[in-house]
Amino acid sequence: MGSPERQNVEIRRLADCTFRQAVELWNLGFAGYYSDMSTTMEKFVPRLGRESIRPDLSIAVFVDGEPAGFVLVALKTVEGVGIAWNGGTGVSPNHRGKGLAKLLMREAIQAMRESGAATGLLEVVQKNAGAIAAYESSGFRICDGLIGAKRTGAFTVNDLPGGVSDDYRIGRMKPNQLAKLSFFRHETAWSAAWYNQKEAEGIVVTDKEDAVGAYALVRKSYADSGKLQGITLYQCAADRSRTDALPMLHAALAAAFAPFGEDCTRVTDNLSMADPAISEWLEAAGFEKVYTQHLMIVQLN
Template identity: 70%
Template sequence: MEPLEANSIEIRRLADCTFRQAVELWNLGFSGYYSDMSVTLEQFVTRLGRESIRPDLSVAAFAGEEPAGFVLVAKKTVDGVGIVWNGGTGVSPSQRGKGLAKLLMREAVEAMRESGASTGLLEVVQKNAGAIAAYESAGFRIRDGLIGAKRSGTLAGALSADLAAAPYPIGRAKPKHIAKLPFFRKETAWSPAWFNNPDADGIILFDQNGAVGAYAIVRRTYADSGKLTGITLLQCSADPARADRKELLHAALAAAFGPFEEDCVRLTDNVSMADDALVEWLDKAGFETVYTQYLMTVELKG
């Protein structure tokens, strides 16, 4: 394709677009993606609210009157610190391969800086080399690997005794309190972040002296009858300074995905792959990898 002519592209903020234009931008931008991402107007508006998307920070590109591409930007303030997130980048098929994604990302990062946020983050499919290059051109850097995994049915009998046992006392805590732990993993994907899941179940594991050695945050779903239908792991980590770190992590995972005899769907949502012990446990428990992504971040201040 021919290279992009900057003067042929008009950059706007999404707030200056009509709803119809915004939906058309999304559907064209994700046309031919790995999975069907098309939405209706109602679904798009719901997504904006659910994911804290800011139309005044999001950018859109038009070639004449034709939608060309977009970057959605969300923002939240957590403990007084602004965090922004790229909630979706898309380029119309007719504009792909011309460098528009890089132009959009530079504009989006400027909008992120204008917002006063300290850090920007995004997730990208690991095999999407073109998108990774566009994000890197705007200053983003790969920080972690993320996994989405799934297992249906019961877990009873799927794990050896050492992986299924939980020899540590287990307690409960709100995600906001778990986030204060000294070894809490603060650098995380957007959807499983504790501040986006304030009502999730927080699990903490203690050693025999009462010190917290590991934690997990999970979201459970139930049918109208009260039956457990799903468990989604959002975060799980153990104190890296401990000699029994691996055992603590495995015990936390066992507590998170229990009771094992429950017949339900068990998932991970963009969980960090930084700890090999976590991936090992999922593999031995029979989870299948649905996707792998990278967590990328950019510092917006300093």
């Protein structure tokens, strides 16, 4: 193990820390971050279960007995294959720039391997060069760009790039059914993965021969009154082998954010930017970019 400039460094698993220490690690680690990431005990504990965080695999570092840094590690088995996720990495301001992030990542990779996971993934803000370097030092590689975008208010058909085509039909599938499509994107952000959005709605676009040419994965939220409050788009892709891939993609995006007349908030959550046509459609439709991230992946075996 390397020796960053520090003394009395103790590495623990999060399972060996108190809840108070875990919350303190989180808040110190994200102090001064790009957005307010502070949490409380009441918010942090449910987060562990909601995001499948494993305290026995997650890493905590203490320097001279004080909380100094952490990596949260989540684990899921999907169709017999283990997938690990870095659910957050942070280093206290007093200990940044001393090599702790790289040490934490080496320990986290070891924990992921111990779990039997075949793949590890994470998302990182694109302008966070220091974090990207630490992740790359442990074997992670950038494989995609991700976008969070937002639009508030009703649509009209004229607002939709490409309009609404009568050449295609819109159908529904469960998220696990979408994953069987030959052109389904399996390399996705943790929050956008089908196995973490089993209650979401799968939308498919079919041609006149009932061949599926595009899909979307969305979740809708409603007020107690039943009014539509929001639509979140997690995934959208078209079969690029088709000559009509672009209009099919447009049809999937339009279906994802319908009904257009509803005055609600429409957002994307870590949506893949692998197809530039998606970002172009969002911009033309009046969505504002909220954030961009990298999706990074490491092969563990």
